[in-house]
Amino acid sequence: MEEFRSFIRSNVCLADYTRLGVGGTVEYFAEPESESQLLSLLEFCCNKNVPVRVIGTGSNVIVPDNGIAGIVISLNKPAFCGINSGVFGEPFITAGAGVKLVQLITQAVTDGFGGIEGLIGIPGTVGGVLCDNAGTSNDNIGQWVESVRVANLDGTISTLSKGEITFGYRSSSLDTGVILEATFRLELGDVSELSKRMQKCWIVRKSQQPFSELRTVMAFNSTKTGTSASDLIEQVNLKGTRIGNAMISEQNSNFIVIEQNNNDNKNTGRSIVDDIKRLIQLVQDRILEKTDIELEPSLRIW
Ligand SMILES: Cc1cc2nc3c(=O)[nH]c(=O)nc-3n(C[C@H](O)[C@H](O)[C@H](O)COP(=O)(O)OP(=O)(O)OC[C@H]3O[C@@H](n4cnc5c(N)ncnc54)[C@H](O)[C@@H]3O)c2cc1C
Numbered sequence: 001m002e003e004f005r006s007f008i009r010s011n012v013c014l015a016d017y018t019r020l021g022v023g024g025t026v027e028y029f030a031e032p033e034s035e036s037q038l039l040s041l042l043e044f045c046c047n048k049n050v051p052v053r054v055i056g057t058g059s060n061v062i063v064p065d066n067g068i069a070g071i072v073i074s075l076n077k078p079a080f081c082g083i084n085s086g087v088f089g090e091p092f093i094t095a096g097a098g099v100k101l102v103q104l105i106t107q108a109v110t111d112g113f114g115g116i117e118g119l120i121g122i123p124g125t126v127g128g129v130l131c132d133n134a135g136t137s138n139d140n141i142g143q144w145v146e147s148v149r150v151a152n153l154d155g156t157i158s159t160l161s162k163g164e165i166t167f168g169y170r171s172s173s174l175d176t177g178v179i180l181e182a183t184f185r186l187e188l189g190d191v192s193e194l195s196k197r198m199q200k201c202w203i204v205r206k207s208q209q210p211f212s213e214l215r216t217v218m219a220f221n222s223t224k225t226g227t228s229a230s231d232l233i234e235q236v237n238l239k240g241t242r243i244g245n246a247m248i249s250e251q252n253s254n255f256i257v258i259e260q261n262n263n264d265n266k267n268t269g270r271s272i273v274d275d276i277k278r279l280i281q282l283v284q285d286r287i288l289e290k291t292d293i294e295l296e297p298s299l300r301i302w
Pocket of ligand 1: 019053054055056057058059060061075097121122123124125126127128129130131132133134135136170174175177178179180209210216217218300
């Protein structure tokens with residue numbers, strides 16, 4: 001990795017890069033400054049069989065306490081965080097993978113481009129939300145995609161049109177490479193109407209999710225038939241259940257909130273990541289036992 005030392009660090013604690021602020025280290029952490037740096041790194045890792053992962057805002061991932069091998073790449077530098085909107089007056093907007101979803105939505109609304117404003121409040125980057133096909137019960141980011149530029153793991157680049165990408169429920173076929181940027185085809189709308197709708201959606205979301213708790217993650221996906229995970233968790237009386245430092249939120253039972261950080265934990269010797277894993281397992285077991293439904297975690301444990 002010597003040749004990449006200007007943008008790579010070793011043994012980096014990923015707690016600093018995940019929303020929950022817990023978890024172990026990764027062997028190498030890269031923050032490339034340009035596309036060419038990223039591509040050479042990917043080619044190198046491919047030739048040397050180094051496992052590669054990408055992280056956005058880390059809202060949907062946690063890392064085991066004993067750490068992970070390989071490299072984690074963050075596209076948080078300006079080269080990956082540009083937005084280009086309304087070229088030729090058409091409702092197209094192109095955003096780098098490192099752009100926060102909130103920035104993308106705000107820019108679209110400001111330009112009078114509608115469609116994605118209902119997704120306001122979902123934390124994440126363009127890369128993360130596309131990979132997860134993040135959304136609400138009736139809308140998801142994938143449906144607005146026109147094309148996506150992806151760096152393949154061998155260091156080559158492909159531009160995929162929407163027909164070449166599969167978006168499933170909280171999943172996509174984009175999880176095999178590094179998303180570089182995406183173009184969205186939106187709808188022309190009235191700026192003040194779109195702003196009002198965005199604000200309304202934001203207020204509704206804030207009232208439904210534990211936003212006052214910074215250290216929170218969404219735990220499960222809804223079922224394939226659309227039953228919400230929070231309804232199921234309440235049905236089996238697990239709202240508010242706590243294991244160690246991890247607790248099922250009182251406000252919305254599909255969220256896990258944690259109360260201590262890694263340093264506090266060093267004093268007690270307790271692993272918050274283990275607490276979270278055990279809580280997820282408890283919910284899955286109880287729901288399977290009582291309802292015969294297999295609830296799928298949305299949180300990715302690396
Ligand atoms: C309070 C809260 C509320 C939430 N509400 C919702 C909701 O309403 N609906 C919903 O769908 N989700 C929700 N989530 C989950 C989360 O917002 C989404 O999963 C989001 O997609 C995470 O984006 P991220 O940038 O943080 O991705 P990360 O968590 O960093 O990564 C998620 C996945 O994306 C991959 N990835 C990230 N960047 C790239 C890239 N450039 N190229 C390829 N792969 C990449 C990662 O490898 C990982 O597999 C919520 C989470 C929280 C904490």
